[in-house]
Amino acid sequence: MSTALDTALETLSISTALNEVTEAGRLDPAEYDAILLASFGGPEGQDDVIPFLRNVTRGRGIPDERLEEVSHHYRAFGGVSPINAQNRELKAALEGELAARGIALPVYWGNRNWDPFIPETLQKMYDDGHRRVLMLTTSAYTCYSSCRQYREDIGIALTETGLDGKLQVDKVRQYFDHPGFVLPFVEGTLEGLQKVRQALDAEDGSRDSEIRVLFATHSIPTRDAEAAGRGEGEPREFEGGSAYVAQHLANARAIMAAVAPAVEWDLVYQSRSGAPHVPWLEPDINDHLEAIAPQGVKGAVIVPLGFVSDHMEVAWDLDTEALETCGELGIEAVRVPTPGTHPTFVAGLVDLICERTVEHHIAERPHVTDLGPWYDVVPAGDCRNFRGDKPVIAEAGVTLGTTHD
Numbered sequence: 001m002s003t004a005l006d007t008a009l010e011t012l013s014i015s016t017a018l019n020e021v022t023e024a025g026r027l028d029p030a031e032y033d034a035i036l037l038a039s040f041g042g043p044e045g046q047d048d049v050i051p052f053l054r055n056v057t058r059g060r061g062i063p064d065e066r067l068e069e070v071s072h073h074y075r076a077f078g079g080v081s082p083i084n085a086q087n088r089e090l091k092a093a094l095e096g097e098l099a100a101r102g103i104a105l106p107v108y109w110g111n112r113n114w115d116p117f118i119p120e121t122l123q124k125m126y127d128d129g130h131r132r133v134l135m136l137t138t139s140a141y142t143c144y145s146s147c148r149q150y151r152e153d154i155g156i157a158l159t160e161t162g163l164d165g166k167l168q169v170d171k172v173r174q175y176f177d178h179p180g181f182v183l184p185f186v187e188g189t190l191e192g193l194q195k196v197r198q199a200l201d202a203e204d205g206s207r208d209s210e211i212r213v214l215f216a217t218h219s220i221p222t223r224d225a226e227a228a229g230r231g232e233g234e235p236r237e238f239e240g241g242s243a244y245v246a247q248h249l250a251n252a253r254a255i256m257a258a259v260a261p262a263v264e265w266d267l268v269y270q271s272r273s274g275a276p277h278v279p280w281l282e283p284d285i286n287d288h289l290e291a292i293a294p295q296g297v298k299g300a301v302i303v304p305l306g307f308v309s310d311h312m313e314v315a316w317d318l319d320t321e322a323l324e325t326c327g328e329l330g331i332e333a334v335r336v337p338t339p340g341t342h343p344t345f346v347a348g349l350v351d352l353i354c355e356r357t358v359e360h361h362i363a364e365r366p367h368v369t370d371l372g373p374w375y376d377v378v379p380a381g382d383c384r385n386f387r388g389d390k391p392v393i394a395e396a397g398v399t400l401g402t403t404h405d
């Protein structure tokens with residue numbers, strides 16, 4: 001296995017060439033004094049479930065029936081989302097890696113939807129004497145939910161706490177195609193494929209034509225997708241109609257080229273919410289499994305390409321629902337791990353921090369697709385939501401979050 005992995009990793013082409021489009025959205029290295037690890041947040045017990053779901057869906061038009069349904073996923077886990085423990089582990093791992101490299105930047109943790117909330121965390125950072133914050137999120141791609149909403153929540157928090165003008169908050173680039181994020185998926189896809197081959201008694205790859213690699217990511221409203229990568233002055237047209245889809249396709253292609261160029265793969269979606277008449281990205285993973293089973297597919301490697309850790313969307317929608325669908329259809333399936341606290345991922349996150357700092361600066365910006373390296377400051381209005389403009393940071397022409405004492 002280790003030789004197969006070595007070969008795969010060597011095959012993955014990591015470029016440090018600068019993309020002239022995203023080069024325009026780069027910031028010079030600066031002297032940050034703290035890191036904000038920003039995440040989604042999740043309930044810590046049964047009593048938190050409904051208030052958490054209300055926070056998530058505030059103003060987003062998600063029907064009550066969907067909330068009721070999703071509450072059962074959390075209830076089945078004792079009302080505790082795995083995401084908070086995973087973020088505590090990630091924070092500890094980041095602290096360890098920073099310390100090992102002699103980088104004296106404290107890491108604070110703040111969430112969009114549950115305690116510790118972002119506004120309180122920013123206030124604490126300020127009270128502790130910090131003035132220049134670099135934000136890292138647990139979200140790798142470009143769309144409203146994974147990039148702009150984080151930047152808005154910082155904008156809103158700075159406005160509400162009165163910290164605008166006092167606390168600078170910048171953000172590292174979306175890191176979907178940073179090798180630190182992609183390499184754990186290369187490793188996992190390779191291992192997953194070997195396991196599925198074993199399950200089909202075809203370790204030599206003789207039944208690879210019956211195996212499908214399914215790259216799974218969060219579905220989003222088609223309207224949100226169409227706004228992803230459509231900021232002012234963005235000159236590119238994206239494959240699949242949006243930066244969100246294009247980034248996943250490019251990543252999947254890079255991984256498959258390194259792991260198993262002959263095996264067929266598809267990009268599929270999961271965790272759709274919203275009202276039934278509102279279009280979201282498709283196909284849903286379960287529908288797709290039903291569609292490919294009659295074509296003779298006997299094995300599936302499910303790669304949770306859209307996710308950073310094994311939180312509820314992975315634990316429920318993939319490990320519970322999609323694996324059950326595979327069982328019903330007689331498909332041997334393996335779910336590949338998310339990057340989580342994989343040492344390569346943690347080191348990659350610290351490299352992303354170093355891209356932006358004066359001390360310990362890393363000038364090269366590695367990326368495995370030709371879409372990146374992504375913007376530090378996105379084009380104006382990128383991923384703009386039709387529900388109206390909110391204060392936002394890390395965007396061209398925006399001064400919020402950029403000034404300090």
Ligand SMILES: CC1=C(CCC(=O)O)c2cc3nc(cc4[nH]c(cc5[nH]c(cc1n2)c(C)c5CCC(=O)O)c(CCC(=O)O)c4C)C(CCC(=O)O)=C3C
Pocket residue numbers: 040041042043053056057060062066067070081082083138139140143145146218219220221271272273274306307308311312313
């Ligand atoms: C793109 C994307 C990511 C990946 C990027 C990233 O990681 O940020 C993501 C992650 C997550 N989504 C999560 C949970 C939920 N997402 C919901 C609802 C929604 N997600 C959306 C998109 C995304 N979501 C969208 C467009 C909605 C509709 C409402 C809205 O537009 O806001 C709802 C409401 C109920 C429902 O409808 O499912 C819940 C409970 C959790 C926490 C899991 C845990 O607790 O372990 C995580 C990490």
Ligand SMILES: [Fe+2]
Pocket residue numbers: 218
């Ligand atoms: Fe979500």
